[in-house]
Amino acid sequence: MTTYIIYQRTNVDSDRINAMPTSTYAKAYFALGMPSRDTVEDAVSDGLFHNMYQPTMIMQDTEDRDRTPFEAIFDEGNGYGDGSIKTANIRDRCSMSVGDILVQIDTGYSHICMPVGWHSINLTLELTTAA
Numbered sequence: 001m002t003t004y005i006i007y008q009r010t011n012v013d014s015d016r017i018n019a020m021p022t023s024t025y026a027k028a029y030f031a032l033g034m035p036s037r038d039t040v041e042d043a044v045s046d047g048l049f050h051n052m053y054q055p056t057m058i059m060q061d062t063e064d065r066d067r068t069p070f071e072a073i074f075d076e077g078n079g080y081g082d083g084s085i086k087t088a089n090i091r092d093r094c095s096m097s098v099g100d101i102l103v104q105i106d107t108g109y110s111h112i113c114m115p116v117g118w119h120s121i122n123l124t125l126e127l128t129t130a131a
Helices: 014-019 024-033 040-049 070-077
Strands: 002-009 053-061 085-089 101-104 110-113 118-121
Touching (some): 002 070, 024 040, 040 118
Antiparallel strands (some): 002 101, 053 085, 101 110, 110 118
């Protein structure tokens, strides 16, 4: 069994984006909505810098697989999984979409959901508890 933590952009100030659509904050948010392989590392870094991401789910793959079950995780995160992924919600969340980050707990490997498929990213995320 493999366990994953999913980070989503749940800490976004839409009023701030609407008030200043050309600010660095807004640009960081929009870049995460349609990242390319050339811009994704900077987009994620900017989103993390602006504290846009929060952990929303812990997912556990109940099947023994040779590779990461990206499709099964995406399906489960959108409510139409086949039962092979078990989910525990950490907080209120939206469905999985472009810009969401998947971190494999035992290895720390991270991937971001792209407009088409997933892309490996080089980052370290730490789960902290609120004081």
